[in-house]
Amino acid sequence: MCTNGVNTGQFEQMIDQIDDHIKLERRWSHTLAHMAGDAGYETVSEKLHTVQALLDDVRAALDEAKDALEDDAASASNITVSLV
Structure with a gap:
């Protein structure tokens, strides 16, 4: 469905692609955090675990963006065109 010139289905798929990339x-x-920890590089391991936590935050924000997309598309006041 297109709302205000944005194909919301494709937009959501692009957000999903970003999420897949971040998940990887x-x-x-x-993996690298544990490799570093096993090798005795505790500071590196700690930093990579911090990266991991930040990427979890990014994924949560992407989920929020998808929810916001649905809400914004539903409340858009301009013309809505649906593919039949």
Whole structure:
């Protein structure tokens, strides 16, 4: 469905693509944090665990953006065009 010139379905898919990318980077930061910790690099491990937590925050914000997209599209006052 398009609302105010934005295809909301595609927009949501793009947010999902960003989320998938962040999910992968989170997994890598988690793996590297444990590798660093196992090698005795405690400061590096701690920093990478911080990165992991920040990426969790990013993913939560992306979920909020998807919810906001639905809310904004529902309350948009201009013309709405639906694909039939």
